[in-house]
Amino acid sequence: MPAPPVISATCKQTRFHLLDDKPSNEVDVQGLSILIGSADQNSNDISSNEAASTKTKDKIKAKLKSKGRELVTDAHLRLKGGRHYGLVGRNGTGKSTILRAMSEKIIPGIPYSTRIAILQQIGDEDQSGHTRPAKSGIENEDMTVLQKVMQSDEAKNNLSQKIDILSAAFEDTDDTFNPIRASRQLKHEELETQLCLAQKNASLRSGSRGLQARKELLAMEAKITASADLLCQSKDDLDPSMFQQETQAAVDLLSDMQSHFEAIRIPDIEREAHNVLRGLGFSEDDFSKSYSTLSGGWRMRATLAGILIQNPEIMILDEPTNYLDLLGVIWLETYLKRLRESSETTLILVSHDRAFMDAVCEETIILRDQDLTYFRGNVSAYENDRKSQQLYWARMQEAQDRQTAHMQDTIRDTMKQGKKTGDDSKLRMAKSRQRKLDERMGIEVNAKGGRFKLNRDLAGWHSTRRDAIEIPADEKAVVMSFPDPDLTELRFPGPLISMEQITFGYPSGSRGLKRAGTGSGMSASSTTTVPVLNEINFSIYPGDRLGIMGLNGSGKSTLLKLLVGQEKLLNGRGTISTHPRLKLGYFSQHSAESLRATGIAEPELSALALMMREVGGTMAQGEVRALLGSMGLPGRIASDVPVRLLSGGQLSRLALSVTLYPRPHLLILDEPSTHLDLDTVHALASALVSFSGAILLVSHDRYLVRRVVEGKVRGIQKNSDDEDYEEEDDGDDDDDESSKRWGVACKRAVYVLRKGKLVEQERGVEQFETSLEKRVNKISYST
Template sequence: MIAINNLTFEIGSRALYDEANWHIKPGDKVGLIGANGTGKSTLLKLIVGDYAPTSGSISMAKDLKIGYLNQDLLSYHSDKSILHVAMEAFARQNQLHAEIEILLQKLETDYSDDILNKLSDRQMEFEALDGYNIEFRAHEILAGLGFSEDEQQRPLATFSGGWRMRVMLARILLQTPDILLLDEPTNHLDLPSIKWLETYLQGFEGAIVIVSHDRYFLDRIINKTVESRKGKLNLYAGNYTFYLEEKSLREEIQGNQFKNQQAKIKQEEKLIERFRAKASKAKMVQSRIKALDKMEKIDDVDDDNPVVNFSFKFSKPSGRHVVTIEHLSKSYPNLEILDDTDALIEKGDKIALIGANGKGKSTLLRIVADADDEFEGTSLKGHNVSQTFFAQHQLEALHLENSLIQELQAFAPKHTETELRSILGCFLFTGDDVFKKIKVLSGGEKSRVALAKALTADANFLVLDEPTNHLDMASVNILIQALQQYEGTLIVVSHDRYFLDNVANKIWFIEDKEIKEYPGTYEEYEIWNSKRDLKSEPKKEKKPKAEPKKEKPAPTDDVKQTIQKKNRELNVLEQLMNTQEAEVKALELELANEDIYSDAVKLQEYTRNYNSAKATFEKTQAQWEELAEEIMGLES
């Protein structure tokens, strides 16, 4: 499908990829992973042709249809409805629809055969392309991504960046490409939409390459993992959990090989040193020196999983009741969020606040953090509660002229410089990075600094809004370790289920305008909630007994003969279908042959043959279905 051979891509003097290889086969569902800065998004841009390789090649069939979701799509602007924007995926159907409308208008005054023939041709093609169902399909996918019927009629320009990205995702999915390249597709989705997308991608028949830091999402979709590391692409034949296990095994083997080789090298060096001065042993010594020089050295295993080596410090513990919420009501124009609800946050609680976007999570979090005072009822802090609040808007509180280390030292003077450098290292700021001015950082880098700053606060209560945004998997693991060690209280909003499952001991969700609580982990909550959903499904009413059917009149001899004739035709079509289906499967196997997909000319030829055979089979299948329905109609 796509063959990447000896790919080298340089940025300045740095080789992001150095003779990397990877073959993407039909049906592959791949997670492309790696630390930030290893070139994952760059590789997707290389595949679609936005960037050109320094050397090597990326080959694919010319008619390969690629659907590419990336953060650059946020710049797309339109004043048309999001339903219209999503339906732009159906370029040919839209063109045919416009032509049919024009022909129908002409037909009001011109009844010529030319107009009638053109109209008939356009309508047949429109129907063959399933044109009458495209609006329904667009509605269905937009609804799955969280858009209500009313919202689907609103202009794209009226939505925020995250919601616009969902529309772009819907448009790509509606194109039904041969391969989907998805760069952080869950970044702007809430939990219900992520689960919907998981289900959709599990049933997607084409190939998929996903760049994501959401390990639960990857585990539920991918069947292969490719790690971008040190300029190479390393393939693992399983999902993300399999990758972790397999990588650990590979590193254990590599570590043992390294130790054995180092022991052998030391033994040889001792031998050489011992006999270097003896003339009688000079030939043997030189032979061993040459052998050592030629030896292919095994690298030691790099530790890609740093651990937290700083501790949270707060000067005083809180009282038992951290936040008490009573008779809380909150509404916006035309939208009621909470109505006369109560809740309690106790010392030691680690609460995950979950739910769909628009249900009031961020609103409730701001009320808890004292960042919103326009509500009815009370939200009161308890004895000795000291709080820090992390949200994306906290970036504005950073002092732009400070270096990273200065910003943290001014905020957390009780921590040593070693501790502060350690926490900055956890969030990908190493070496001289800590002396950079905050004003030169990107938005994502500023977010990481703000999070590091929040974790060094003298606070026994943390309020965290989407803290895992802009973090890679290693940094998410660091944050998990940090919060597991934290002896205070916290409440967090996040759509990263792995993070929530490893941090939270209670789940809050808003239902019927009330704050509801589940006393357990996120995984336990999911099991409980799925059982609850099953119980709440309406039971199907028993159908009343049908009245005895009246006997049908026996078919006439003419009808019997017609049925027999059509059954013979059906058998012929069925045998033809079996032959054609076997041909399609044989061509699929050939496409998976490395000798073919690594040769651009052969790949193009075999892909063309495969597409032609598949189209022929589908046409025969349609004829068989039409004839079968006709026979059933005659028999009824």
């Protein structure tokens, strides 16, 4: 299996950073550069921290550049204590890698004692498929859900392990030297940690600070040597007074650690763990279940609960809503807003859910063009401000262009008249106006927003030229283009798929609980069924836009699997009819994970090679490249980057390409926005709006359902007085006409699957959202 990528970080302030043992919820690092390179090439360890002792930083940076790519260059990473930040940027720009560099203290300037809790987007495995080792002493398969959550705090776990080691040494009455041996071992391990930090400090500093750091390193090495010698001593090497003194020191050490552990207030943490788990959808009975039996989505919830109860200095949540249903999203939104008021924890959040980001975040960090910029406001405020700035500067540029054209005409006429009549005054006037045109055209406002004055705003400068007007440029828009189906292939009218009186359930124990994935305790003779769907009547016609929402475990995925034929109607009754000429495209919520597993199994497999294998010769390579390019995987990304190294968003685009290449008449999409960034979700919505086939969308993303199913541009309520409300009209009229050719009106409807029944929502997403907000308020009140 290939080694994981190596991350390296350097900054301007490196030599001035102190060996600080005081945790901080603030970060201020200037001149930050982060590079990611492959460890498979030549060197397996080229991190700047270890190589800096023999190489200059510039040489290290050049070496890493040749092996990988730079994510940020000369950026300023600034976090204020207690603020909630939203980090935005396109898929593949390195958001997750930068957050990982922060959490692992690869970035210089973050105190090593600062507690950083991170929920990573990919869960327990990194992008290369390497499973991260468990951080607690209890093996994962032996953990209950509650134990997993309680064991998530690494600092508390380390302290608990030290107490257990020292306590066990005192309990061994056969060997009275055991407490001294254990105490010495714990102190030696602490010295080794300090030695690593001293080595890092000495390698990064220069000048007088470097000299002092090297002296401290020599002193620390002497302590390590002395400590190692103590570990080799036996009981016979100690006189009685020293034996008694060290035994008392071990007793004092154990007492101090126990006092510190008691100060953590475990009962309060356990009570908070119960509250958070309930808020994230676990029941009381689930707390004692084995963590290893949970499905991937429920494991992520348990991991998220472990992050939320830690109260660290810095909390990093990378796509926490990926596996949450809408009830969980609204609960987490409420929890984080309360955290902002009651805690000094600094939060960095990455999410594709626009409504969630807007509600939680106070400031926005924009990762763009290998730089970090900041905006005081949420994502929507940032986008509105950027549009306003573009309009403001565009109008100023337009007005100045008109003024410049008028002055040029005047100069030309004055010059012509002066030459014709020999009037030197006119010639001087023309030259004066030309000088004014050359020097005084540009920005007409100063840094404070007032009117620009030359003698005040450029006082003392030799040049009198103003800065040119620059209109803020947008990133190249994300565009997705779905190939339209050939509806004439259907040949005759009728529903594409219909379900009549569908009642379905799983044999008791075969499905297990919704959180347990596969139930291991099922007996072969079990005949009772657990009901999932109850008398479902559902039809999809050409051109329909239908959405299904509901809580996790309500049976949405089961319903889709029955529709696409992945689940057989053996344990139920009813009829499922499919148009005999239907081409169906199905995007599963696990499509990206399946492709990642394929990429790990075949490390050299590229997206282009995978697609060529999928199409099986039905498309030429140029057509496959065009399809991948239309989905946002152009050129070398498709042909040269292994599938295992694609980001989550890129894997989702690849999965969509696999779904769309047959040009299906009906798209069934199960959580297609997972792993996508905000811009890509917008592009996906636009592509779905323009798609001429029928769409069945299952999603917790309120924006996506409102835009695609309800036909709203910005997801604003139809009855709202907001002037920004608009009905979507780009492509929907064509959909209506194509469906009416079969004598059926195009239908738009949002359903909620609840207690096995599909219930149409008269007010769409708003109705479902309101009901969930009431439930969240009840949960919050009861806890």
